[in-house]
Amino acid sequence: MTALHAALAGLELVDHPVLLRQRSRDFYWYSPILKRQLDGKAADLIVVPRAVEEVVQVAAACARLRVPLGVRGGATGNYGQMVPLQGGVLLDMARLDRTLWIERGRGRFEAGARLEAADTLAQQSGWELRMFPSTRRQATVGGYVCGGAAGVGSVRYGQLRDAGSVLALKVVTCEETPRLIELRGADIGKALHAYGTTGIVVEVELPLAPAYPWIEMVAAFEDFGAAARFAQALAETDGLFLKLDSLMAWPLPRYFRGLEEGALPEGRHVVMIMVAVGGEMGVMALAAEHDGAITLQRPYREERGHTPLYEYTWNHTTLQALKVDKDITYLQTIFPPESNVAALIASHEMFGEEVMAHAEFQRRLGRTNCSSLQVVRYTGDERLWEIVRQLETLGIKLSNPHSYILEDKGARVPSADLQLAFKRQSDPHGLLNPGKMSRWTA
Amino acid sequence: MTALHAALAGLELVDHPVLLRQRSRDFYWYSPILKRQLDGKAADLIVVPRAVEEVVQVAAACARLRVPLGVRGGATGNYGQMVPLQGGVLLDMARLDRTLWIERGRGRFEAGARLEAADTLAQQSGWELRMFPSTRRQATVGGYVCGGAAGVGSVRYGQLRDAGSVLALKVVTCEETPRLIELRGADIGKALHAYGTTGIVVEVELPLAPAYPWIEMVAAFEDFGAAARFAQALAETDGLFLKLDSLMAWPLPRYFRGLEEGALPEGRHVVMIMVAVGGEMGVMALAAEHDGAITLQRPYREERGHTPLYEYTWNHTTLQALKVDKDITYLQTIFPPESNVAALIASHEMFGEEVMAHAEFQRRLGRTNCSSLQVVRYTGDERLWEIVRQLETLGIKLSNPHSYILEDKGARVPSADLQLAFKRQSDPHGLLNPGKMSRWTA
Numbered sequence: 001m002t003a004l005h006a007a008l009a010g011l012e013l014v015d016h017p018v019l020l021r022q023r024s025r026d027f028y029w030y031s032p033i034l035k036r037q038l039d040g041k042a043a044d045l046i047v048v049p050r051a052v053e054e055v056v057q058v059a060a061a062c063a064r065l066r067v068p069l070g071v072r073g074g075a076t077g078n079y080g081q082m083v084p085l086q087g088g089v090l091l092d093m094a095r096l097d098r099t100l101w102i103e104r105g106r107g108r109f110e111a112g113a114r115l116e117a118a119d120t121l122a123q124q125s126g127w128e129l130r131m132f133p134s135t136r137r138q139a140t141v142g143g144y145v146c147g148g149a150a151g152v153g154s155v156r157y158g159q160l161r162d163a164g165s166v167l168a169l170k171v172v173t174c175e176e177t178p179r180l181i182e183l184r185g186a187d188i189g190k191a192l193h194a195y196g197t198t199g200i201v202v203e204v205e206l207p208l209a210p211a212y213p214w215i216e217m218v219a220a221f222e223d224f225g226a227a228a229r230f231a232q233a234l235a236e237t238d239g240l241f242l243k244l245d246s247l248m249a250w251p252l253p254r255y256f257r258g259l260e261e262g263a264l265p266e267g268r269h270v271v272m273i274m275v276a277v278g279g280e281m282g283v284m285a286l287a288a289e290h291d292g293a294i295t296l297q298r299p300y301r302e303e304r305g306h307t308p309l310y311e312y313t314w315n316h317t318t319l320q321a322l323k324v325d326k327d328i329t330y331l332q333t334i335f336p337p338e339s340n341v342a343a344l345i346a347s348h349e350m351f352g353e354e355v356m357a358h359a360e361f362q363r364r365l366g367r368t369n370c371s372s373l374q375v376v377r378y379t380g381d382e383r384l385w386e387i388v389r390q391l392e393t394l395g396i397k398l399s400n401p402h403s404y405i406l407e408d409k410g411a412r413v414p415s416a417d418l419q420l421a422f423k424r425q426s427d428p429h430g431l432l433n434p435g436k437m438s439r440w441t442a
Numbered sequence: 443m444t445a446l447h448a449a450l451a452g453l454e455l456v457d458h459p460v461l462l463r464q465r466s467r468d469f470y471w472y473s474p475i476l477k478r479q480l481d482g483k484a485a486d487l488i489v490v491p492r493a494v495e496e497v498v499q500v501a502a503a504c505a506r507l508r509v510p511l512g513v514r515g516g517a518t519g520n521y522g523q524m525v526p527l528q529g530g531v532l533l534d535m536a537r538l539d540r541t542l543w544i545e546r547g548r549g550r551f552e553a554g555a556r557l558e559a560a561d562t563l564a565q566q567s568g569w570e571l572r573m574f575p576s577t578r579r580q581a582t583v584g585g586y587v588c589g590g591a592a593g594v595g596s597v598r599y600g601q602l603r604d605a606g607s608v609l610a611l612k613v614v615t616c617e618e619t620p621r622l623i624e625l626r627g628a629d630i631g632k633a634l635h636a637y638g639t640t641g642i643v644v645e646v647e648l649p650l651a652p653a654y655p656w657i658e659m660v661a662a663f664e665d666f667g668a669a670a671r672f673a674q675a676l677a678e679t680d681g682l683f684l685k686l687d688s689l690m691a692w693p694l695p696r697y698f699r700g701l702e703e704g705a706l707p708e709g710r711h712v713v714m715i716m717v718a719v720g721g722e723m724g725v726m727a728l729a730a731e732h733d734g735a736i737t738l739q740r741p742y743r744e745e746r747g748h749t750p751l752y753e754y755t756w757n758h759t760t761l762q763a764l765k766v767d768k769d770i771t772y773l774q775t776i777f778p779p780e781s782n783v784a785a786l787i788a789s790h791e792m793f794g795e796e797v798m799a800h801a802e803f804q805r806r807l808g809r810t811n812c813s814s815l816q817v818v819r820y821t822g823d824e825r826l827w828e829i830v831r832q833l834e835t836l837g838i839k840l841s842n843p844h845s846y847i848l849e850d851k852g853a854r855v856p857s858a859d860l861q862l863a864f865k866r867q868s869d870p871h872g873l874l875n876p877g878k879m880s881r882w883t884a
Binding site: 157208240 | 546547548598600601604605607609626627628649650651652653675677679680681683718720721724726727728805806807808809810
């Protein structure tokens, strides 16, 4: 590594083996399969750039010396998105974290800015992020757009890949003379959700939503079907402005710690909700129509030591269960449009408590649909894939969380083609996060 | 009327015959059929209350003396909603126009407050009305919730009748001893869109949306099908926060005056758009995908002498055409969910320029759909109903704008039942806007 060290002179480097191992991991260990595959993988050197120019310096060195190059945001991904499969250099973006500007309806951030910091700053001007992952407190803006897909807010604002969800990305290419490329419009797809395989995202411009005061609510139901129909009807009620609509089948709520007494009644399926202030009565009336009861209602607030409702939802649901029971893993699935509720109910009846239904309601392609992060009692790979096959008979498709391969997440073909074509120019030596894009490897 | 005058002593009264006729009219004359039926109908006396107590005084007097009692807001309705069919007293709400309070996400207004004033005040606190009719500059808050259904904003926030779209209504009953009743939750349906037949709405509490900076855009298309598919796809793009998505077939744009040179190219079908700032590139890319071009892009602003884009849309479309051509009328129709675009294209092909397609895209029951206010070259009633029958073969249903009967607007049965039951208590003598609710008359 002498030539590399020389080329990186003046930069902040980390090469202690313990730190290298620690900082080369994300939350892939939710998956027993990924755990086997990725445990022990680590970068050979971590660089902590403080300016885009330093990212350019690293990219040039890696291109010249043919060293693999990965990027680390908050390391909150669940699929080993940032785990270096072939060692090399890992850029830790923690210091590239400035908010460049916030104006009415838009903000621009360096990739390493934490979502929490970005959101808080935006709120000070009356704005907020349209959507964020349940890892809002740890994740970075860049990590979210490179490794995420949707989140808290998607019930109204849709997916990250929808036109308008990201306004611009600035990427550094991995060439001997790296270029800075500003992507806008449809070109954003070249680097969005590419796990950093097509360029190093250094700046992100996001649309901001006006900041609502949000109310957190939990609705509880005896009957799972009623809970599922309520969650769908709630998302379809355009008069209620929502940020969260998450359905959890009993006994999932049994794993949740830290909510108010009585919020999660024994044996009840629950729907966790964030609604803009003023919508409380509308939610309550709709819950009553579905024989449900409101068991929690409180203003949303961010405070150290206080767990917001969204930290029980999305990928945090599995985490909360894993804190209590290590024999748990999860699936991630996409539902058939229009018949998603029927499929959800059928899957709940098919597996009972072995596959605990957990669905996140969201807008997808203009429809109300849900995706599911089912929590599964893990008894072996064979049974896990058998469950997947049975779900498929209900029209429920896997978006495989047990794979670190980009294309296994169900990327649409046009977007995968676009990324492959862009990678030929932006990473001619195939050094960026190697092994993740199967089309490149093939 | 001596006893009535005595009972109304101290109130501001209007009884000059010319003023009575002028102020008893709305925009029903869009319809040649309503024009024949309603021309000449007028109140016998107009009262201009300055406080809710004065409304109570009038209601008590009318109940005791069995005098019909109607309410006038901005008189911008199109179906004779406020036209007194049987004379009597008309309450002109123009002086009951205070904004009671505005707080984060909510505002409460006296019924006679103009939407423009309410919206402007809300904007000063960073909020705005979620939706308004194209008559925003003239219409009142009370008139909108009593006689309106949707409007500019419905493409994201749905219909007025959706849970959460109205937070509370305060109504005065028409009894010898009138009661003040606060309606919340599902009870709002008792007075919402009831044309004032079930109570006199004196206060309205509305949810407010955070105020976005909006951009007005026009996209123009050679092919009508492409324009229709674009308008639907635009509404379905959850990443673009929209306020308006209105499709007008050529030659409708020929009637529009006052837009910038080149905004409405000869022979082109257009889509009029309001999108939150930052979404311009997303709209542009989507238009290009559909072989369309952006022909206007400017910030939305309200200024005397400047016509905002929304004043070419919704019910204003017909008005703009009527300013140029008196032989025009219109229809109002609802489209089949899921196949609305196909039905729209088929209807355009069926009639050509005789029935100029005009569709307002909106959320309805959680789906993207459109309603249409087709502009029709009127050649007689018989042909008009023949057109309606032919539209019905395409699954396009009439929401009859040529009738002043409440139920002809396609009220859902549960809501009509609720209103009838409430009217038995709130208007036992059947004096409120008599002749409009056919279930009561029957």
